[in-house]
Amino acid sequence: MFAMNIRIAIVDDQAQTRELLRQDLLVRVPDGASIACFDSGEAFLAAEEAQRFTAAFLDIYMDGLSGMDAAKELRKTDADCLLVFNTTS
Numbered sequence: 001m002f003a004m005n006i007r008i009a010i011v012d013d014q015a016q017t018r019e020l021l022r023q024d025l026l027v028r029v030p031d032g033a034s035i036a037c038f039d040s041g042e043a044f045l046a047a048e049e050a051q052r053f054t055a056a057f058l059d060i061y062m063d064g065l066s067g068m069d070a071a072k073e074l075r076k077t078d079a080d081c082l083l084v085f086n087t088t089s
């Protein structure tokens with residue numbers, strides 16, 4: 001049996017939305033998976049440079065770099081990260 005290092009990113013400029021999604025994911029992901037939260041696309045991309053994520057939940061509408069724009073930038077260096085787009089708009 002092999003260990004999987006599952007890393008999930010939640011990228012949303014609204015703290016309450018990030019926390020609600022984090023709480024929901026905590027009961028659904030396997031033990032040992034990590035969830036990191038970011039308040040901007042820029043912060044997410046900076047963290048992703050250091051260590052890749054398995055999946056990212058990206059808010060479509062954010063100030064600065066939108067989730068769609070962050071996904072475009074991510075795809076330049078990482079074609080494997082699963083992307084989920086969400087919004088409260």
